[in-house]
Amino acid sequence: MNAQEIRQAYLDFFEQRQHAVIPRALLVPYNESTVLFTGSGMQPLIPYLLGEPHPKGTRLVDSQTCLRAQDIEEVGDNRHTTFFEMLGNWSLGDYFKEEQLPWFFEFLVDVVGLDPSKLYVTAFSGDQDFDLPKDEVSAQLWQKMFADKGIDAEIAEIGSEEAGYERGMKDGERIFYYDASKNWWAPEGKPSEMSVGQPGGPDSEVFYLFDDVEHDTSWGEHCHPNCDCGRFMEIGNSVFMEYIRTESGFDKLPKQNVDFGGGLERIAAAKIDSPDVFKISILWPIIEKLQELSGKKYDEHTESMRVIADHLRGAMFLAVDGVKPSNKQQGYVMRRLMRRAILKAFDLGIEQNFVQEIAPVIAELYRNDFPELLENEQEVIDILVKEEKAFKQTLRKGLKEFERNVSVSFGEAQAGEAQLGGPTRKNVEELTGDIIFRLYDTFGFPVELTYEEAVKRKIPIAGSAQKKFERLMQEQRERSQTAAKGTFKGGLAGQDLIHKKYHTATHLMYQALRDVLGDHVIQHGSNITEERLRFDFSHPDKMTPEQIKQVEDIVNEQIDKDLQVSYAEYPTEEATGPLGALGQFGDRYGDVVKVYSMKDPNEPEDKRPFSFEICGGPHVDHTGQLAEDGKRFKITKEQSSSAGIRRIKAVLA
Numbered sequence: 189m190n191a192q193e194i195r196q197a198y199l200d201f202f203e204q205r206q207h208a209v210i211p212r213a214l215l216v217p218y219n220e221s222t223v224l225f226t227g228s229g230m231q232p233l234i235p236y237l238l239g240e241p242h243p244k245g246t247r248l249v250d251s252q253t254c255l256r257a258q259d260i261e262e263v264g265d266n267r268h269t270t271f272f273e274m275l276g277n278w279s280l281g282d283y284f285k286e287e288q289l290p291w292f293f294e295f296l297v298d299v300v301g302l303d304p305s306k307l308y309v310t311a312f313s314g315d316q317d318f319d320l321p322k323d324e325v326s327a328q329l330w331q332k333m334f335a336d337k338g339i340d341a342e343i344a345e346i347g348s349e350e351a352g353y354e355r356g357m358k359d360g361e362r363i364f365y366y367d368a369s370k371n372w373w374a375p376e377g378k379p380s381e382m383s384v385g386q387p388g389g390p391d392s393e394v395f396y397l398f399d400d401v402e403h404d405t406s407w408g409e410h411c412h413p414n415c416d417c418g419r420f421m422e423i424g425n426s427v428f429m430e431y432i433r434t435e436s437g438f439d440k441l442p443k444q445n446v447d448f449g450g451g452l453e454r455i456a457a458a459k460i461d462s463p464d465v466f467k468i469s470i471l472w473p474i475i476e477k478l479q480e481l482s483g484k485k486y487d488e489h490t491e492s493m494r495v496i497a498d499h500l501r502g503a504m505f506l507a508v509d510g511v512k513p514s515n516k517q518q519g520y521v522m523r524r525l526m527r528r529a530i531l532k533a534f535d536l537g538i539e540q541n542f543v544q545e546i547a548p549v550i551a552e553l554y555r556n557d558f559p560e561l562l563e564n565e566q567e568v569i570d571i572l573v574k575e576e577k578a579f580k581q582t583l584r585k586g587l588k589e590f591e592r593n594v595s596v597s598f599g600e601a602q603a604g605e606a607q608l609g610g611p612t613r614k615n616v617e618e619l620t621g622d623i624i625f626r627l628y629d630t631f632g633f634p635v636e637l638t639y640e641e642a643v644k645r646k647i648p649i650a651g652s653a654q655k656k657f658e659r660l661m662q663e664q665r666e667r668s669q670t671a672a673k674g675t676f677k678g679g680l681a682g683q684d685l686i687h688k689k690y691h692t693a694t695h696l697m698y699q700a701l702r703d704v705l706g707d708h709v710i711q712h713g714s715n716i717t718e719e720r721l722r723f724d725f726s727h728p729d730k731m732t733p734e735q736i737k738q739v740e741d742i743v744n745e746q747i748d749k750d751l752q753v754s755y756a757e758y759p760t761e762e763a764t765g766p767l768g769a770l771g772q773f774g775d776r777y778g779d780v781v782k783v784y785s786m787k788d789p790n791e792p793e794d795k796r797p798f799s800f801e802i803c804g805g806p807h808v809d810h811t812g813q814l815a816e817d818g819k820r821f822k823i824t825k826e827q828s829s830s831a832g833i834r835r836i837k838a839v840l841a
Contacts (some may be wrong), residue, residue, distance in 0.1 A: 190468070191460055191470045192557060202249035208249070212252050215255050217232070223259065224521065224666065236248075247279060248502070253271070255271050266418065266464040267421060272451060273452040273453065278448070285392075286325075292448065296424075297337065300459055306458070308396075308413045310365070310414070311392050312365070312372055313347060313371070314346065320390075321709065326741070328454075341363050346364045348370075349370060351413065352366075352414055356410025370810065373388060374386055375388075385432065387441060388454070389428045389429040390430075393425045394425075396454075397419060398463040403415070425449055427449075430445075472498040476548045484537070495529060496529045496532050500529050503526050503572060508560055517715075531636065541638055544573055551565050582633075589630075594627075618649060618653075690716045690840070691721075692723055694714055695801050696811065697721075700743050701739055705735065708726060709725050709726060720824070724834070748815065749790075752785075752789050753784065754784070755784045764781075769783045782802070814840055
């Protein structure tokens with residue numbers, strides 16, 4: 189089975205066990221200000237894990253595309269990628285450990301065909317401080333399943349990861365108890381770190397052993413399943429959310445949930461028994477194309493080819509989900525992925541038509557399983573090609589700035605004048621960290637090219653240059669983190685009353701914009717914080733002051749009418765067809781959708797609500813809540829976001 193077949197087999201396996209197949213969520217979370225990207229399979233399902241009923245029922249399954257920008261510097265080894273797929277199945281108060289663990293074991297061994305002797309598992313060792321018991325149920329289930337395959341699986345007490353490196357593994361051991369640092373899941377971490385009202389529970393992980401890989405003692409003296417040396421790779425984790433944090437400790441949740449996540453790329457790597465995930469069927473064809481274009485071999489240029497394959501794959505799916513390269517937030521990450529890939533292509537000697545050659549290969553790998561890629565394929569490739577051309581212009585500009593900022597005496601620089609055009613303007617004795625940082629930070633000139641140009645021109649490099657550059661970069665990161673404090677902290681923030689008010693105001697404004705400007709207005713994204721709402725929409729022209737005031741007046745009028753806010757679930761075709769519910773541009777829905785209505789209770793039942801929009805929530809109960817403390821809706825800024833897209837910022841003040 190290749191990766192594509194494993195994905196489909198997983199969905200089929202759980203569909204046969206009465207799970208509803210749900211579509212993937214977008215990589216950019218809808219109306220979510222706390223995180224930039226969908227970074228895990230469970231993230232879009234948090235409201236349902238906390239008790240909100242899901243329109244598809246209590247058994248769900250999907251394959252969720254994810255992106256973790258924090259892993260961008262890790263890409264280049266044999267297992268890290270910024271873009272990946274999580275196979276997920278959920279039980280919302282339905283089945284529990286006794287069904288979940290045997291099903292996953294059956295899928296891995298009997299469907300995918302993994303050798304059970306290569307599988308090792310972990311369970312929660314308990315927490316005496318909070319009277320949380322050892323998960324003996326999971327351990328005993330695993331022991332029985334291995335026995336049914338003729339494997340005598342002994343249980344070992346490990347504790348912490350550090351203890352694992354000291355103790356190691358003994359012959360026959362296959363089931364390992366770890367403490368809460370490894371086998372407990374909650375939004376805020378270990379039991380001691382959780383706040384009152386947070387759910388959490390033990391988890392049980394499955395690891396695959398690559399027995400041809402030697403243990404690297406630089407990680408620790410002995411190997412064990414949670415060792416990072418590369419012998420073991422985690423391929424799946426079943427989280428059993430059965431507790432809630434209280435003032436005095438932990439109570440059992442009234443409904444106990446299962447939240448499973450398994451890495452598609454990693455399971456596919458286990459299937460081919462290779463610790464290198466880049467050799468699987470949804471990555472290796474990209475590598476093969478890079479070898480063809482460059483005339484170089486993967487074994488000799490491994491890191492560059494891995495970075496390109498991962499980064500372009502991630503950038504392509506960001507484009508599918510409506511992101512365009514920019515200097516802010518999601519667009520900035522997309523631009524960074526693109527530029528890193530392009531620079532690595534330069535390293536391979538691929539300087540012409542790079543994206544045009546690689547992007548169709550990626551599209552071919554996914555178009556059959558992701559129809560949204562097939563429908564927008566050419567538009568997506570055009571976005572990536574445009575960014576490649578823009579970056580190459582940046583590189584040319586950076587070379588000119590290098591000439592202005594870095595040089596030696598005229599006589600020594602003559603060799604470079606023919607290439608860069610004209611005599612130098614300023615003399616320096618050496619390349620310093622300040623200059624490297626200025627070229628990078630102000631002009632976007634890649635650090636590695638700065639060094640390359642210096643060597644080419646025989647300009648000495650200060651011994652402290654790299655250390656000074658890194659210090660300046662760290663200072664910049666700290667400034668950025670301070671500026672963004674509270675904005676991308678993750679978790680369950682963004683559900684407070686003020687967020688609900690701004691979310692409700694966004695719906696009112698969307699309809700008001702269509703009333704004032706026309707039905708061509710379509711939402712292209714939004715962002716909500718505690719201070720304001722931001723809304724992107726299609727419109728060719730700058731709004732006039734009169735139009736802005738009209739929108740404000742309409743929204744405030746609906747607030748004053750104290751519209752009732754409610755929702756109902758409809759078949760998707762009915763909601764988007766005859767009922768005419770608004771939806772977000774580029775969004776995708778399952779068979780059933782939740783539609784929020786905002787309607788004047790004094791108007792006839794058959795009159796259409798003022799706002800009728802597909803959305804997952806949350807909102808206030810009635811629009812009069814937006815006017816508490818005498819607040820009014822006010823548009824503070826209207827500007828261009830990109831070609832044909834306008835951006836509004838508004839407040840309740």
